[in-house]
Amino acid sequence: MALKTESMVLNMGPQHPSTHGVLRLELELEGELVLNVKPHLGYLHRCFEKHAEAMQYNQVVPYTDRLDYLASIGNNFGYALAVEKLLGIQVPERVEYIRVIMAELQRIASHQVALGSNGADIGALTPFLYLFRDREHILSIIEETCGARMLYNYIWVGGLSHDIHPDFVRKTKEFVNHFKPTIVELDKLLSYNKIFIERTANIGVLPLDTAINFGASGPTLRGSGIKFDLRRDDSYSIYDRFDFDIPVGKGLQGTVGDCWDRYYVRVREMEQSLRIIEQAIDQIPEGNVQSAIPKRIKPPKGTVYTRIENPRGELGYFIISDGNTNPFRVKVRAPSFVNLEVLGELCKGYLVADIIAILGSIDIVLGEVDR
């Protein structure tokens, strides 16, 4: 007679260090084997979209900081681009260059947290400390210019809140030179570490067609082996002027689209961001960064959807204007929200401990999932 078995339901979170915030997962298990994962969200919900409707267009910018709080510059950037498209204004060259450099610095800082915490979650604590040490450089560089370390309120509709600090160019160059060798160090310490590879290769494999159907974007999508990056494929700002590669998952340690691939795409992306910064930093033209900021923002009636490549993927703003000074509707297409949707699919058939590695490799920020 066969032994009768029953699956077990286990609760994970919301207070759990590896959920990167307050996320509750309802696991259905058969022993250690995961049958199903059901995420429960909303613990950080503060209805950003309702707040935005009560604000004037320029007042929304500080609220966007708090969506993906590890990549605030990107959030400001996307929002500013959307409103500028609605208004039909062109910003000065100097603003474009500073925006791109800031966004790429922010991308590196964001990936440093992602990679560090991915490693720390599954037992590699040292790289986490090294990466946070280097992230400190970026935060100080940005702090010197706009006075904040995390929630910058830096990119405004039509311009920037401050011009760059006189030391900005020198310090950014210093950082680039300092950080290049540390990527090599990171590779030795974590990327090609036998234990790390054992924990991440062939785990949480995401096939390409599933990724597209689930709307995955950013490193989560590129880890599955497609060269799709909005900076090149739906180019915005001045990204078409720079030369950079788009790293994709190749299955070097296992299968294409596994956790290691998603991890490795982020490492290589940091190098490409350094390349963009190196090209842009010497070309910043002179100019006034506030000359194009409109005194009163009152766009014509209409809708706009713009998207940018944030560190976590496609950040979209869908804005409806009814011709007033307040937006009629702002919907944020948050990359983490959409990427998290695929988690249930990814975890099926793996072990409980693998969920931590998979969640780390998707790299979510709950501020943006719950909005």
Place this chain on the structure above:
Amino acid sequence: MKNAEEIFEILKRQFDDAIIGIDKDTPTEPIINVDPLQIHKVGAYLRETDELKFDSLMCLSGVDDANGTKVKDAEGYEFIQGGTLSVYYNLHSVELKHKITLKVSTPREDAKVESVENVWKTADWHEREAYDLVGIVFLNHPDLRRILMPYDWADGSHPLRKDYKNPEFYQGMKVPY
């Protein structure tokens, strides 16, 4: 790569009555209006056809159009009667790199839209969000629950409605603002 008008012509030929019109009077992209009860068929066609290949749903947004009449109830509280709720679909083709915006409108008092979860899996959570915050019911959705608000939030209370009123109490606790 096709522009919005070409896509509109193709759809009009394929689904005569399901395609209501094209709105070109927008500052950015034109919007194709679709029948809310046939949107899943239009979606499946857009995804499967070789010349269109809209394999990615970038964004799905529920909107309260607030185009009804404002009525005051006995307590002097103003709410909206009549008018429509809308859903916007922003589609994109990874291979062909073209984009299109679809829009469906449904009556406010009986807001029902066919789910496109079968066509694009990503619509699952987006539709739950539109149900949760705007109160649009998606027919044939596999798991239509609230997603961002608490599961026990009062029935029929949807924060992104333009006439939403903050509740005084939640589960017996005073809401402080």
